Amino acid sequence: MSEVNDLQQRNTRILRKLVFGAVCMFGFAFAMVPIYNVLCEVTGLNGKTNSSAASSANLELDEDRMITVQFVTRSGQGMAWDFFPEVRSVRVHPGEITQVNFKVKNPTDKQIVGQAIPSVTPGLAATHLLKTQCFCFDNQTLAGGGEADMPMIFYLDPALPKHITTITLSYTLFDVTERVTVNDNTLAVR
Amino acid sequence: MTAVAAHDHHDDHHHAPHGLKRWLFSTNHKDIGTLYLWFSFAMFMVGGLMALVIRAELMYPGMQVVDPEFFNQMTTVHGLIMVFGAVMPATVGLANWMIPLMIGAPDMALPRMNNWSFWILPFAFTILIGSVLMSAFAEGNPSAPNFGWTFYAPLSTTYGPASTDLFILSVHMMGISSIMGAINVIVTVLNMRAPGMTLMKMPLFVWTWLITAFLLVAVMPVLAGAVTMMLTDRHFGTSFFDAAGGGDPVLFQHIFWFFGHPEVYIMILPSFGIVSAIIPTFARKPLFGYASMVYATASIALLSFVVWAHHMFTVGMPLAGMLFFMYMTMLISVPTGVKVFNWVATMWRGSITFELPMKWALAFVILFTCGGLSGLMLAITPADFQYHDTYFVVAHFHYVLVSGAIFSIFAAAYYWLPKWSGVMPNTFLGELHFWNSLLSVNLLFFPMHFVGLAGMPRRYADYALQFADYNWWISIGAFWFGISQLIFVAVCVLCAMKKGEKAPASPWEGAEGLEWTVPSPAPFHTFDTPPVVK
Structure with a gap:
């Protein structure tokens, strides 16, 4: 046994x-x-850019190159906001600090919290597109009928690979009202 | 179901349980193996029926038979049932029946767990198939799972129908069943071998199953993790795969394919073992390069963990990543090539006869190699961008899974049915089954290469007019193949009813191995005293 x-x-x-x-x-x-x-x-595998402000100290300007940066905006499913960039594209030198404004409008009569998710194509450029300020760092609140200009300030890292001449930065806006508890709606309408 | 059991009337154990209880409470490896085999065959028929719905719709361009929503449910559930319900349980059934007999063990090491791992399965598939039936026959019910068998997020999370939760539960149950089955195989093989049966003396089927079992233990929990994340994303506010909350849908594909690629080897490695048992028997020569077969199997298993991203080249990856996954994938063809070479070398100058198991095994070697070659084409990253999600991919994986895995399971059935049932399978019906299957499977899947290369995308209920003629022929092949499988039902039922020529203990002239030393049908209890292996 x-x-x-x-x-x-x-x-x-x-x-x-x-x-x-x-x-x-x-x-x-x-x-x-x-x-x-x-x-x-x-x-930069998934095309995501930095999610908190990058420093712009000691920036070198590379005047030999001009890069086209295109902006694409989209509202995700169920998101009611109108969302578009002020300009569709800009031409910049690597190292040049540029501001682009994005307009949002809440056509409903309800307060909605939005979160923009960036994505860069080609993915290799994602780590070279650096933002010093972006509306996508935090979620944004708009009261019903509200409108806002959301600024985004960025520069291209001069180490950007030479073969890249066009970069597309796309933002998808999601409705995250149910996800977040809104404590402060004073910043809603600016 | 009871009739097929290898119940031996000359056996001393007269208190073997009878009736429903025998099957419900069975801890006997042969009975559980039989249950697994019948269950997988039933699932093969259900999944096949769904494939025929797909092919009926695709026979002509335009919408005729079902609406696209239902079509999507069919492609999804067909894939899930064939992978988790047909191929995997069939190989587990073979393992249950044959591994103890091959290594001279009286039973599996953990018989109660064995019972449990089988009896979870019918419930898992009742839930899955139930969701289809509820959606199809109850007006206004939400759709059954309709996101493809790969259930990519966000199709299965944000956009998943309510029945996705049934699907998640069902996948969890299948996973638990597979893990328990695999643990049982490992413990049995490591602890229960007869004296003298060293690891390097084990039949190759036992080796391939041992390695498969390790793969199962390694990756089925990852699948469980993926569906758990889906569940929490859907109901508990997490955002693993939801971009809105900072997650990434592409992450789902990485986790899924980290499971998914080893999974395809889980389905094919036991087949390699089956063919390595059959070819030496009918070539009447020992297997060529036994040790290299073992090492090749192990290296295929190891490599399977570092190739997953070749399923998703088009999501956008750094060049270095694409090159890595491309070369690693191509590297797998080396050990696979070793195997095919060894099978051919085993037959070289052998005294070959072409009994039914050998016919199926040879068809396996040739057609599996075809499927392997189209896999090599798909591994080439720049070419994959063209082939991705076309019928070329569908052709590829059906060549390796239908004319690969399933043909080898048929080979195994014809080879071991005498041992299971005590009678020889009917040769006339078997020949009819083989030739009809061989011709129809090629009519069914070969033209898919062409429509795929020409750009026909998979998973759509309709297609451009230029693909019409090919699709008509493909559908004819599908119905032909489907009807041919009914012949196999007849073969199995005849064996189960003991109608046929009585089988001796060793019905195949060149067969070697412990399983042929016990009478046919194998008695309820075998190797109570372990045999001594020299």
């Missing part, structure tokens, strides 16, 4: 290890989320 018990013990030992392995792999699926985010921040 001791042989049978011995076998059972060995079976249970392997069983425990395998269950532990499976649980770890379940955790690994969740660990992929921060790993992916870090990789994206380093490589």
